[in-house]
Amino acid sequence: MRIMVATLVAAMSLPIAAAGTAKKKVPSYKAESSAYVLKRKDAWTFVTKNRSFRFVDVLGNDGSNYEAQLMLEESYHNERTDGLEGVQGRASVRAWTLVRGRRRGLRWTFQEIGNEGVVQDRLFRIAAWGCCDVPVVYSYYNLLTGRKLYVSNSDLLEVRGEGGGPQAVRLVAFGYSGMGRLERPPELQYGTDMNIKQRFSVVSSRQYYDAPETFVSTNEELQKSLELRELTFVIVMRYGDGVELRIPVEADTLRADRAVLPEGYSLHAEK
Secondary structure, X not given: OEEEEEEEEEEEOOOEOOOOOOOEOOOOEEXXXXXXXXXXXXXXXXXXXXXXXXXXXXXXXXXXXXXXXXXXXEEEEEEEEOOOOOOEEEEEEEEEEOOOOOOOEEEEEEEEEXXXXXXXXXEEEEEEOOEOOEOOEEEEEEOOOOOEEEEEOOOXXXXXXXXXXXXXXXXXXXXXXXXXXXXXXXXXXXXOOOOXXXXXXXXOOOXXXXXXXXXXXXXXXXXXXXXXXXXXXXXXXXXXXXXXXXXXXXXXXXXXXXXXXXXXXXXXXXX
């Protein structure tokens, strides 16, 4: 039995006005959201389906102008069942390119396991909520290409090098890639918001619920972000019991061969 709780309909129209003329109304973009309960004999399942739009201006690589104006359509299907821990979620995002005087064009689309999404600079982040001892999983997609890049269990670390614009920033991610992949080693990822330059599995006897906190550093001070002239620094991974891994980045290259690792830990390059 399905019990409907609420239904919301959101509409967004794009009025266009030329100088000295009245506004011209174009067809609206519409989305419907709903919430309902699936009533079963053993348990109730509470379901929300939320769809919405947002406009995003995306910077070009040099940061001096916008490369694209996008309209995003986001859909999130979440289910919570009595007696079961966690919220099961699926996300779907579509992007259209908007150009004055032209019809909108579908640019990309993706689907991901997750519960909610947010725009972060030139990335779109989907969060799959954690449950029990399973960590939150963040999946990052590039807004210009719709390509999936980073997967992490915490916020990305940022290191800004010399120069301006998004391409002067390097990103560091670390984590397990999801509920069904917890038996695989977590990955350390390094690159830009357009491409992952290097990716390494961090192999040890640690379990997924025993994860380190990750930092960047140029000295003894551990930080979550840096501003440097040259992209030379150290990625520090520190576990709760004091065990520490130190992986240097030299001239914008992660040097696994010069990493300082305790016994029983290793780095394996991934494609």
